[in-house]
Amino acid sequence: MAGQLAHFGLDFMRVGVDMRVVRAADVDAEVHKRFPDLRFDRRALSNAEIGCWLSHLTAWNLLLQSASSTCTVIEDDLKLLPGFDRAIAAIAGRPCFDIVYLGTSSRNVSQRRRIDIAGYAVHEPVGVILNTWGYSVTRNYAERFLGTDHGTIALPIDHYLGGRGRRVRPRIGVLQPTVLHEDPVLGTASQIGPYTRRFDRSRWFESVRRRMMASAVSDIYYSLYRYL
Numbered sequence: 121m122a123g124q125l126a127h128f129g130l131d132f133m134r135v136g137v138d139m140r141v142v143r144a145a146d147v148d149a150e151v152h153k154r155f156p157d158l159r160f161d162r163r164a165l166s167n168a169e170i171g172c173w174l175s176h177l178t179a180w181n182l183l184l185q186s187a188s189s190t191c192t193v194i195e196d197d198l199k200l201l202p203g204f205d206r207a208i209a210a211i212a213g214r215p216c217f218d219i220v221y222l223g224t225s226s227r228n229v230s231q232r233r234r235i236d237i238a239g240y241a242v243h244e245p246v247g248v249i250l251n252t253w254g255y256s257v258t259r260n261y262a263e264r265f266l267g268t269d270h271g272t273i274a275l276p277i278d279h280y281l282g283g284r285g286r287r288v289r290p291r292i293g294v295l296q297p298t299v300l301h302e303d304p305v306l307g308t309a310s311q312i313g314p315y316t317r318r319f320d321r322s323r324w325f326e327s328v329r330r331r332m333m334a335s336a337v338s339d340i341y342y343s344l345y346r347y348l
């Protein structure tokens with residue numbers, strides 16, 4: 121990933137909080153140290169999922185400490201496509217959405233409801249967007265999120281930001297065509313498990329979902345979104 125970003129001439133910082141093999145008490149201490157006003161539901165989220173939350177929120181904090189209006193957060197198992205650098209610059213120049221996904225396996229995206237930004241199209245989703253690989257977030261949204269009492273957070277961050285969060289629900293858009301995608305080898309081997317024992321987070325469910333998304337049935341179903 122460092123090599124790919126260097127190819128585009130982009131400055132970056134690696135941010136990662138790995139909680140997979142950390143004791144529960146130490147996880148709680150780390151959450152309190154970094155974000156004393158946040159609480160996470162341990163019955164709904166594993167240590168790994170809480171670590172994922174802290175990784176993203178740490179990046180948002182770095183945004184707030186800078187003079188930038190947006191920052192881009194990407195996973196480390198991606199292939200960056202031509203135009204990646206131009207796309208994030210265009211989004212930063214016209215922040216019409218709280219969060220713009222630069223790539224996702226979710227395909228429930230309206231083809232009619234969209235905003236054109238400097239030659240790129242940002243489409244509104246129809247329903248929840250999941251399995252996100254990279255996004256640009258605005259300073260305004262990061263400030264609102266970190267300044268809000270969320271109660272106890274019981275959703276993984278991708279579910280929360282993708283449309284299931286209620287307290288500070290972001291206005292989200294999806295860039296099309298996307299400027300990054302998941303590496304086909306690294307993507308299946310780099311999941312952040314263990315997860316909690318939820319059916320939708322199981323390896324079996326994820327495997328079936330991946331096969332379904334790549335099938336002709338999926339293509340036919342999601343072709344309907346061109347009319348929405």
